[in-house]
Structures are given as structure tokens and as C-alpha cells.
Amino acid sequence: MKKTICLCIIFVFISVFLSACWSRKELNELAxxxxxxxxxxxxxxxxxxxxxxxxxxxxxxxxxxxxVVRFMQTGETLFEAGRILSTDAPRxxxxxxxxxxxxxxxxxxxxxxxxxxxxxxxxxxxxDFYISVAKGSTASExxxxxxxxxxxxxxxxxxxxxxxxxxxxxxxxxxxxxxISSITSKGQEAVLMGIYKxxxxxxxxxxxxVQDVSPExxxxxxxxxxxxxxxxxxWLSSDESTGYNYITDNVKxxxxxxxxxxxxxxxxxxxxxxxxxxxxxxxxxxxxxxxTSEGNIGEVQCKVDLLKPETIRDIExxxxxxxxxxxxxxxxxxxxxxxxxIFGFGEAIxxxxxxxxxxxxxxxxxxxxxxxxxxEVTAAIRRLGTITETFYEEIKx
Numbered sequence: 330m331k332k333t334i335c336l337c338i339i340f341v342f343i344s345v346f347l348s349a350c351w352s353r354k355e356l357n358e359l360a361x362x363x364x365x366x367x368x369x370x371x372x373x374x375x376x377x378x379x380x381x382x383x384x385x386x387x388x389x390x391x392x393x394x395x396x397v398v399r400f401m402q403t404g405e406t407l408f409e410a411g412r413i414l415s416t417d418a419p420r421x422x423x424x425x426x427x428x429x430x431x432x433x434x435x436x437x438x439x440x441x442x443x444x445x446x447x448x449x450x451x452x453x454x455x456x457d458f459y460i461s462v463a464k465g466s467t468a469s470e471x472x473x474x475x476x477x478x479x480x481x482x483x484x485x486x487x488x489x490x491x492x493x494x495x496x497x498x499x500x501x502x503x504x505x506x507x508x509i510s511s512i513t514s515k516g517q518e519a520v521l522m523g524i525y526k527x528x529x530x531x532x533x534x535x536x537x538x539v540q541d542v543s544p545e546x547x548x549x550x551x552x553x554x555x556x557x558x559x560x561x562x563x564w565l566s567s568d569e570s571t572g573y574n575y576i577t578d579n580v581k582x583x584x585x586x587x588x589x590x591x592x593x594x595x596x597x598x599x600x601x602x603x604x605x606x607x608x609x610x611x612x613x614x615x616x617x618x619x620x621t622s623e624g625n626i627g628e629v630q631c632k633v634d635l636l637k638p639e640t641i642r643d644i645e646x647x648x649x650x651x652x653x654x655x656x657x658x659x660x661x662x663x664x665x666x667x668x669x670x671i672f673g674f675g676e677a678i679x680x681x682x683x684x685x686x687x688x689x690x691x692x693x694x695x696x697x698x699x700x701x702x703x704x705e706v707t708a709a710i711r712r713l714g715t716i717t718e719t720f721y722e723e724i725k726x
Contacts, residue, residue: 360420363397364483366468367444368433370403374444376410377401377469378422379483396480399472399534407447424451427458428483430505431524433467434561442512442559448505456505459490462561464523464551471524474533477544486548490522493550498583498598499570500550512559515690516675520573523551523564557669565662572659575620575652576672578603584627587647592630596648599623599711607677609685614678616702622652625712635713649708656704668698 366377378400385396400417404410414422430448432441448454463471472482479485493500503521511519528546532538538545553570555563565573574580580601587594600623608615626635626644633640663671675693679686689696 358420359423360418361423361426363426363481364429364431364472364486365424365427366431366433366463366472367407367436367441368467368469369436369439373403373405374407374410374436375401375403375467375469376407376414377472378411378414378418379472379481380418380422381481385480395475397482399469401469407444424453425455427454428481428487430458430460431463431468431471432460432521433463433469434465436468437462437521437554437556437561440559445505445509445512445559449509454505458504459487459502460505460508460521461486461490461503461524462521462554464525464554464564466526470530470533471526471548474526474546474548475535475538475544476548477539482548486524486550489550494579494581496582498574498580499552499567501553501570501574501579512556514673514676516670516677516679516686516693517673518558518669518671519556520671521554521556521561523554525549525551555663555667555669555671557667562667562669563662565659568655569659569662572655572657573671575601575603575656576605576618576659578605580622585624585648585651587644587651589629589631589633591632593628594626594631594633594644595628596624596644596710597627599625605672605674605677607674607679607681609678609682614674614685614689614696614700616674616677616700618656618702618704620652620656620704620706622648622706622708623711624648624708626710626714641710645708645710648710649706652708653704653706656706660702660704664698664700668694670694670697674700674702 361381362378363381364379368375368377380398380400382394382396382398385394400414402410402413402417404413411422432444474482476482476485479488490500490502494502501520501522508519508521511517525548526533526546527549528544530546533546552567553565553573554561555565571583580598583598585596585598587596602621604619606617608617635641663669670693674697675686675690678689
């Protein structure tokens with residue numbers, strides 16, 4: 330009898346605590362969003378969402394419809410615009426699989442802080458998506474472009490950003506946590522990567538755009554956008570973007586072209602490390618930047634003897650000079666043109682001398698503009714490739 334009562338009690342507890350998920354949602358009830366676009370309107374915000382068309386992705390037989398669908402709605406707040414989207418979408422929009430969030434350029438200039446509140450507060454949001462700015466256009470226009478290699482445009486942008494950051498120095502990916510941390514930091518300003526729409530606007534959204542070997546329009550990763558607080562200030566050039574990533578220790582691999590007599594020598598950076606040190610000397614803040622870069626010879630377009638030590642030393646000096654020039658370009662632009670500490674020098678000073686930072690922090694914008702920065706670059710060539718001499722000059726002769 331006691332055994333029966335105990336089994337009944339156990340059964341009751343199992344029934345209570347192992348019940349089905351009360352908040353579950355079936356897959357066929359959800360509209361999976363892969364990208365969001367945010368643009369500013371006079372009466373609020375324009376929210377654009379790119380949603381997967383499941384029948385085209387999962388079905389064995391294609392109907393000829395696009396793999397994604399774009400919906401747009403305007404609201405006084407982003408949250409309201411998201412709810413109004415329900416008048417277009419037949420399923421509840423699900424945001425846990427976002428790959429990309431894009432702010433229109435005008436929206437970024439006015440400030441993205443209010444929009445970030447929704448993104449950081451929403452319970453379905455993960456933080457592993459990338460955030461970018463539509464360069465020279467609206468976010469809605471960017472999300473209206475069909476892409477060729479990936480049927481889902483947001484996946485193409487996500488993959489291109491990842492791939493480019495690994496092998497090309499001007500590119501930087503930014504996730505939500507990093508962006509909010511930079512905006513709220515007293516000693517570092519935010520940056521975002523730009524996305525550029527090229528080609529014919531009228532063909533961008535058509536399915537025929539991706540049926541051609543050479544699509545008439547597409548999306549391309551562009552330069553870095555510099556912010557002050559939550560507002561876009563300026564676009565860095567390609568060289569300045571490269572210099573920014575060297576300073577912030579974000580270069581994994583890239584190409585540095587070095588001039589020679591009749592062409593270029595391409596050096597493939599295989600390793601780069603940057604140490605930024607802040608200090609106070611005679612009551613003034615100073616920054617020391619030490620960059621160590623190692624590269625291999627990737628291509629030679631001129632006749633040089635790579636077996637001679639003096640040749641390698643000459644290449645290393647030019648390699649070092651190229652990195653230094655890009656770093657100086659980024660520094661000069663930030664200090665002289667828009668006085669925004671996108672490099673995090675304020676945080677370096679804070680780490681070095683918290684007491685001095687309390688005095689510098691209220692006027693850091695002016696202090697940053699006049700900050701003395703010492704740059705030291707060490708560059709070395711490690712490998713020459715599988716051949717030591719180029720045959721190009723012999724062909725010319």
C-alpha cells in the first residue's frame with residue numbers, strides 16, 4: 330500500500346514538472362526573419378524585414394518564387410512597426426535567427442541609440458548577428474536586392490563580412506554587444522561596416538537578376554563608418570579603415586603591395602599583433618602603439634633577387650612604411666577632422682592611470698584631438714613562396 334502511494338506521488342510530480350512547453354511555437358506558425366532594416370521617417374521609423382520563404386528553400390520542386398520576401402511598415406516606434414507587420418505577414422515574425430541588421434545612412438546620422446534599445450531588450454534576440462550601415466542608401470533598398478551565390482541575401486552579407494574580415498584589412502564585423510559597449514563607453518567611440526548597393530536599382534529585386542552570369546546589381550562591403558556616441562560622423566577611406574584595424578588589433582591577414590622597378594611585390598600578412606599603451610607624462614596623456622607584422626611573398630612583378638639579404642631588408646622597410654602610413658592616415662583623420670576616439674585610446678589611459686582619467690574624461694574630445702601618439706612598426710618577411718625568382722621578366726625579354 331505504501332509503495333502504491335509513493336508511486337502515485339512520484340507520478341503527480343512528474344506530471345507537474347515534466348509537462349509540455351507552455352510557450353512552444355510550431356515551425357509552421359513562424360515567419361523566420363534573417364535581416365532587419367531600420368530607416369528614419371518623419372512620423373517615426375520604417376522597419377523592413379527580410380523573411381525566408383520556406384516552400385522555396387525546403388521544396389524539391391521550385392515554383393519560381395524568390396527564397397525571401399521583404400515586408401515594410403512604419404510606426405512611431407520600432408516595436409509598433411513590428412506589430413503592424415502582422416498585417417502583411419501570415420505568421421508570427423521570429424527574430425532568433427537574424428544574420429544582419431542594417432541602418433539607413435540618414436538614420437545613422439540622426440542617431441541609432443533609440444533603435445538599439447529594442448534590439449537589446451527583445452527576448453528573442455541573440456547577439457551573434459552583424460550590424461552595418463547602408464552607405465549612400467536606405468536599409469530598405471539594401472534588403473531589396475537579390476544575391477547570386479546565396480539564395481538568402483542576409484546569409485551572403487554575413488558570410489562575406491566574416492570571410493573579408495579574415496583576409497582583408499579594411500573590413501570589420503560588429504555585433505550588438507560590442508556596438509552598445511562602444512556607444513556607452515567614455516573612452517571609445519563606435520564604428521560600423523558599410524554595405525553598398527551597386528548596379529541598376531530597377532533590376533535589384535527581380536529574380537532574373539540572379540539568373541545572369543553577371544548580375545546587373547548586387548551588394549558589396551564598403552568602408553568603415555565612424556561614430557560619435559550613436560551618430561554617424563564620417564566614412565573612412567580604404568587606407569584609413571586599414572589603419573584603424575591595425576591600431577585596434579583587428580588584422581588577421583591582408584595584402585600589402587610594395588612598389589618595385591616595373592611593378593609591385595605583394596606581401597601576404599600572416600600575423601599581426603598590436604599593443605596600445607597609455608601613459609601620463611608631465612601631466613599630459615600619451616599613447617604608444619607597437620605593431621608587429623609578419624608576411625610572406627605572395628607575388629612578384631619585377632626582377633629582384635630574393636635570395637639577397639639586402640633585398641629582403643628593402644622589402645621589409647617598405648612593408649613597414651606602408652603599415653605606418655595607413656595608421657597615420659587613420660589617426661590624422663580621426664584627430665583633425667571629426668575628433669572621435671574610435672581607437673579606444675581613452676580606455677588605454679583609464680587603464681594606465683584611473684585618477685588622471687577622471688580629470689581628462691570631461692574634456693576628452695579636445696584632449697584626443699591634441700593627443701601625442703607614438704607609432705612603432707616592426708615588419709618581417711618569413712617565406713618567399715615555392716620559387717625564388719620570377720619568370721615574368723624572362724618572358725618580356
